[in-house]
Amino acid sequence: MAYTPLRISTVKPNRDLTFDLYIFFKETYLKYHDKGAGLDEEKYGKLRKQKIAKFYITEDDEPHYQAFLDKLLEDTMSDPNVSVDEKVNVVDGACSTAIERMQEDPESEQSYKMTNKAAKSLRQVVEQNPEALKKIFGKKASEADLIIKHSLNVSALSLKLAQKMKCNDEQLDNIATAGLIHDVGITRLNKQDQELFKKEKSKYTSDDKRIYGLHVKDAVQALKDKPWVNAEVMELVINHEETLSGSGPNKKKKLSVSEMVLSLVNTYDKYVLTTGCTPGEAIKDMMINELGNYELDLINKFKEVLKAEGLLD
Ligand SMILES: [Fe+2]
Numbered sequence: 001m002a003y004t005p006l007r008i009s010t011v012k013p014n015r016d017l018t019f020d021l022y023i024f025f026k027e028t029y030l031k032y033h034d035k036g037a038g039l040d041e042e043k044y045g046k047l048r049k050q051k052i053a054k055f056y057i058t059e060d061d062e063p064h065y066q067a068f069l070d071k072l073l074e075d076t077m078s079d080p081n082v083s084v085d086e087k088v089n090v091v092d093g094a095c096s097t098a099i100e101r102m103q104e105d106p107e108s109e110q111s112y113k114m115t116n117k118a119a120k121s122l123r124q125v126v127e128q129n130p131e132a133l134k135k136i137f138g139k140k141a142s143e144a145d146l147i148i149k150h151s152l153n154v155s156a157l158s159l160k161l162a163q164k165m166k167c168n169d170e171q172l173d174n175i176a177t178a179g180l181i182h183d184v185g186i187t188r189l190n191k192q193d194q195e196l197f198k199k200e201k202s203k204y205t206s207d208d209k210r211i212y213g214l215h216v217k218d219a220v221q222a223l224k225d226k227p228w229v230n231a232e233v234m235e236l237v238i239n240h241e242e243t244l245s246g247s248g249p250n251k252k253k254k255l256s257v258s259e260m261v262l263s264l265v266n267t268y269d270k271y272v273l274t275t276g277c278t279p280g281e282a283i284k285d286m287m288i289n290e291l292g293n294y295e296l297d298l299i300n301k302f303k304e305v306l307k308a309e310g311l312l313d
């Protein structure tokens with residue numbers, strides 16, 4: 001039997017579950033909750049406290065979970081009585097579950113479609129709630145979830161910058177999806193090479209740079225020739241490490257607006273996560289380190305976005 005992971009924040013209490021819920025304990029999958037009834041508030045609260053973030057479902061229940069999640073997202077996003085915190089929680093859970101599945105099986109159509117939907121909900125929540133972005137960035141991630149957290153950050157912040165750059169509706173949806181999946185290649189690298197994510201770009205040796213660049217190739221390898229992968233999303237993933245100076249793995253110098261946006265935000269968020277500096281310090285450093293890699297006007301607009309979102313306070 002095959003099991004796939006899901007995040008507890010996508011399973012709300014008092015909502016009848018259409019799938020059996022498993023936990024992974026001592027190398028075995030144990031059934032935790034039967035389909036039919038919902039988790040009660042108390043049990044759910046305990047779970048969140050114990051920080052058991054991950055649950056599993058069987059392959060057979062997969063379509064049921066997908067339908068459940070679609071409905072949950074729809075209900076949560078459109079309900080004015082649901083707090084912004086709760087909306088962000090559910091969207092974070094949906095995005096994290098989708099990214100994790102893409103990491104585990106980047107060739108799966110179902111995972112890609114799930115990512116698409118999660119990206120749309122993310123867009124909805126950040127567009128409709130001025131405080132949402134700050135809440136997303138305020139969430140701490142565990143070491144194991146660093147890439148997932150980074151992907152969510154990049155997606156949300158790229159959306160904001162792309163909006164400021166007057167990207168159209170379709171471009172916004174594509175950038176949101178690409179933000180979520182852009183680094184699926186990293187978990188395909190061996191454990192040691194994955195550590196390069198946490199190393200500051202300016203400290204890379206030429207070998208580091210070459211090896212790290214492989215995560216782009218790995219992602220492309222998994223996603224190419226998949227009819228369900230949107231062509232623009234694919235281009236964005238291919239070019240997310242490219243800069244105007246040709247320093248990326250593809251040595252491309254001419255970038256579309258969406259590509260520049262994704263690349264800039266990617267550089268920014270990786271810098272913040274790896275150096276632990278504040279957004280204010282990061283943008284200041286980028287004005288120096290990344291000049292020539294991005295148009296100054298874009299960096300300035302990005303700074304305005306960070307300011308408007310309250311991230312520089
Ligand atoms: Fe990357």
Ligand SMILES: [Fe+2]
Pocket residue numbers: 150154182183266270
């Ligand atoms: Fe990245």
